[in-house]
Amino acid sequence: MKPTMRALVWALASLQSLAVALTIAEINGNRFISPYAGQTVTNVTGLLIAKGPSGIWIRSTTPDRDPATSEAIYVYSSSVGAKLSVGDIISMDGKVSEYRSSESYIYLTEITSPKNVQVLSSNNTVKPLIIGKDTFSPPTVQYSSLDRGDIYSVPNAVANISEVNPVLQPSKYGLDFWESLSGELVTVRKPKVIKTPNKYGDTWVYGDWVVSGKNSHGGLTMTNKEAIIIGSPLDGTKNPTTSKMGDQLEDIIGVVQQAYGFYSILPLTAVKVKVNASVAASPTSLRSRGQCNAITVGSYNVQNLAPTSAHLPKVAAHLVNYLHTPDLIFIQEVQDDSGPTDDGVVSANATLTALTNAIYELSKVKYSFASVDPAPGNLDGGQPGGNIRQAYLYRPDVISLYKPNQGGANDATQVVPATKSKGSTVTGPSLSFNPGRIEPASDAWKGSRKPLAAAWTAKKAKKPFYTVNVHWSSKGGGTSLHGDIRPPINGALNVRITQANVTGTFISKILALDPSANVIAAGDFNEFAFVQPMKRFSSVSKMVDLDEVAGIPANERYTYAYDMNAQALDHMYVSPAIAKTRSVKFEHVHVNAWAAYDDVVSDHDPSVALLNLCGN
Numbered sequence: 001m002k003p004t005m006r007a008l009v010w011a012l013a014s015l016q017s018l019a020v021a022l023t024i025a026e027i028n029g030n031r032f033i034s035p036y037a038g039q040t041v042t043n044v045t046g047l048l049i050a051k052g053p054s055g056i057w058i059r060s061t062t063p064d065r066d067p068a069t070s071e072a073i074y075v076y077s078s079s080v081g082a083k084l085s086v087g088d089i090i091s092m093d094g095k096v097s098e099y100r101s102s103e104s105y106i107y108l109t110e111i112t113s114p115k116n117v118q119v120l121s122s123n124n125t126v127k128p129l130i131i132g133k134d135t136f137s138p139p140t141v142q143y144s145s146l147d148r149g150d151i152y153s154v155p156n157a158v159a160n161i162s163e164v165n166p167v168l169q170p171s172k173y174g175l176d177f178w179e180s181l182s183g184e185l186v187t188v189r190k191p192k193v194i195k196t197p198n199k200y201g202d203t204w205v206y207g208d209w210v211v212s213g214k215n216s217h218g219g220l221t222m223t224n225k226e227a228i229i230i231g232s233p234l235d236g237t238k239n240p241t242t243s244k245m246g247d248q249l250e251d252i253i254g255v256v257q258q259a260y261g262f263y264s265i266l267p268l269t270a271v272k273v274k275v276n277a278s279v280a281a282s283p284t285s286l287r288s289r290g291q292c293n294a295i296t297v298g299s300y301n302v303q304n305l306a307p308t309s310a311h312l313p314k315v316a317a318h319l320v321n322y323l324h325t326p327d328l329i330f331i332q333e334v335q336d337d338s339g340p341t342d343d344g345v346v347s348a349n350a351t352l353t354a355l356t357n358a359i360y361e362l363s364k365v366k367y368s369f370a371s372v373d374p375a376p377g378n379l380d381g382g383q384p385g386g387n388i389r390q391a392y393l394y395r396p397d398v399i400s401l402y403k404p405n406q407g408g409a410n411d412a413t414q415v416v417p418a419t420k421s422k423g424s425t426v427t428g429p430s431l432s433f434n435p436g437r438i439e440p441a442s443d444a445w446k447g448s449r450k451p452l453a454a455a456w457t458a459k460k461a462k463k464p465f466y467t468v469n470v471h472w473s474s475k476g477g478g479t480s481l482h483g484d485i486r487p488p489i490n491g492a493l494n495v496r497i498t499q500a501n502v503t504g505t506f507i508s509k510i511l512a513l514d515p516s517a518n519v520i521a522a523g524d525f526n527e528f529a530f531v532q533p534m535k536r537f538s539s540v541s542k543m544v545d546l547d548e549v550a551g552i553p554a555n556e557r558y559t560y561a562y563d564m565n566a567q568a569l570d571h572m573y574v575s576p577a578i579a580k581t582r583s584v585k586f587e588h589v590h591v592n593a594w595a596a597y598d599d600v601v602s603d604h605d606p607s608v609a610l611l612n613l614c615g616n
């Protein structure tokens with residue numbers, strides 16, 4: 001149909017004179033866009049099933065038998081409900097409209113400008129449809145026929161639902177399922193919260209239907225198609241903002257509505273927590289032996305950490321109480337000494353000193369730190385003025401920099417072949433700047449964080465080991481998984497693919513000199529392990545995903561909660577030499593992804609590994 005559908009919508013919009021009597025199913029049609037969009041309709045008859053602040057929802061009194069055509073519709077008008085009650089059967093004239101507030105959203109089919117509203121009878125029974133019992137269960141495999149079998153497939157943005165306007169297959173595709181219930185009053189039985197609500201109290205849940213990716217805390221890990229967001233209650237009450245992943249709610253009754261880019265259920269009244277999930281996170285079970293055969297390595301995106309950040313002592317407490325002061329910690333999102341103040345300061349000495357002091361206060365463990373300040377001018381992205389960068393905290397009693405040579409912002413560290421140095425028991429390739437940044441002048445890092453490389457020796461090791469601490473570009477600019485654009489846009493995908501290549505190429509140079517070198521790349525890759533950037537990184541570098549090596553169950557691989565998915569943006573990749581040692585262990589420590597608002601310290605969970613870095 002190409003551009004014709006949209007043209008058709010507008011062509012119909014001009015046929016104002018045409019006025020027809022239609023059932024609600026006929027108005028909705030069996031596709032996303034109404035075949036009558038823009039037309040005036042008369043004598044639309046339905047049972048008033050719910051009232052909201054800006055309109056009412058009515059359900060057909062003459063339903064058809066086609067599950068693809070919704071029997072209910074929203075009537076947008078702040079005055080229409082004033083003299084009407086739930087249970088009234090009414091008829092009205094109006095105009096069929098397709099509404100969306102952003103061009104990346106799916107349209108909502110609604111009736112606007114209602115006129116000649118007649119009450120035909122009152123006090124009729126209103127029964128919600130129980131999702132999964134009176135309807136199909138939400139499909140678990142695909143969102144849309146237009147995703148070509150993979151929601152992250154590339155190229156993306158090749159089709160728009162509003163233009164292709166496919167026939168709904170509600171038993172097969174997630175978006176089709178909810179669209180086929182647009183405007184309906186439904187019940188979600190035994191709803192479970194899968195993420196801390198947003199600040200408005202909008203809460204992602206699933207009900208007592210089959211779901212995919214269920215993790216041990218009750219959230220859903222990549223990439224479920226079955227969850228629904230509970231939006232603002234129709235009676236003006238507010239959903240709690242204190243709920244969290246795994247909380248059990250009382251059954252929810254509400255109307256299905258496309259809102260703010262998602263299929264939503266607007267509940268009749270605020271959702272209520274029935275059983276609170278525990279937030280007791282388990283500290284890591286991994287313990288360092290203080291020498292090369294059992295080194296603990298942590299990684300934590302500490303979310304815009306400045307010297308005066310209120311969350312700094314809590315980050316320190318996580319590192320002490322939940323990560324057990326790993327020998328080496330990859331930190332991301334460290335701000336400069338003046339935090340977000342945009343004053344030309346780039347040093348993070350005060351920030352890192354404050355963090356290591358706070359750790360010392362709690363544990364008496366003394367950390368040293370290593371990082372490279374970015375060049376002034378907000379060149380690395382993130383909060384303006386914050387000059388975020390990666391840094392290492394390390395326990396100098398266990399590991400030390402191998403041939404240290406502090407790099408500057410514009411110094412590109414190079415891999416240097418091993419030279420025999422007298423009196424040293426440790427031999428291996430070194431880095432020209434240690435710590436140093438990888439290709440800081442490359443276009444790959446425009447407005448983004450340069451990877452921080454370092455070479456180290458662990459107590460009793462025969463060879464150095466190498467680390468690359470990354471914070472690749474975020475998915476900003478992407479579009480919603482429930483959006484109009486299919487497959488959805490994975491923001492900055494191509495930038496991350498380039499970053500994967502540059503990071504991977506650097507590591508490949510270490511492994512070219514010593515194929516059995518111990519290399520660890522960790523941090524916030526802002527990407528999932530099964531999507532192109534990580535695949536490219538792995539193929540260029542030959543590094544392997546520690547989640548795979550350590551056999552972490554797929555549903556437990558998450559460090560972040562976003563919209564309907566618990567997901568892994570943070571990873572640790574290791575070289576083949578590390579992967580093949582028997583003692584590899586890895587844990588994601590869920591101190592934040594589950595937590596209620598007040599308990600969230602950072603938007604990411606930390607992870608910790610136990611590795612043999614002796615280099616035998």
Ligand SMILES: *[C@@H]1O[C@H](CO)[C@@H](O)[C@H](O)[C@H]1NC(C)=O
Nearest residue numbers: 021042043044045061062091
């Ligand atoms: C309006 O629709 C109702 C129910 O479908 C029907 O009974 C009635 O005759 C219709 N009225 C007009 C004026 O068409």
Ligand SMILES: *[C@@H]1O[C@H](CO)[C@@H](O)[C@H](O)[C@H]1NC(C)=O
Nearest residue numbers: 085087088119121122123124
């Ligand atoms: C509807 O029911 C209520 C009580 O449930 C009653 O007061 C009212 O008169 C009834 N209205 C009509 C139109 O039957």
Ligand SMILES: *[C@@H]1O[C@H](CO)[C@@H](O)[C@H](O)[C@H]1NC(C)=O
Nearest residue numbers: 103104157158159160163485
């Ligand atoms: C989809 O819609 C967007 C506007 O949201 C437009 O920019 C884009 O060209 C459309 N894509 C296709 C494939 O038609």
Ligand SMILES: *[C@@H]1O[C@H](CO)[C@@H](O)[C@H](O)[C@H]1NC(C)=O
Nearest residue numbers: 242243273274275276277596
């Ligand atoms: C659940 O936790 C919240 C926040 O701590 C509390 O206000 C609420 O009373 C608890 N609800 C139940 C049912 O335990």
Ligand SMILES: *[C@@H]1O[C@H](CO)[C@@H](O)[C@H](O)[C@H]1NC(C)=O
Nearest residue numbers: 347348349350351352353354
């Ligand atoms: C870093 O900060 C510490 C504590 O404030 C101070 O003693 C030290 O001299 C500073 N180092 C640099 C390089 O500025």
Ligand SMILES: *[C@@H]1O[C@H](CO)[C@@H](O)[C@H](O)[C@H]1NC(C)=O
Nearest residue numbers: 439442498501502503505506
């Ligand atoms: C990958 O990165 C390396 C190092 O920057 C560069 O030399 C090479 O051309 C890049 N390859 C591709 C396909 O972009």
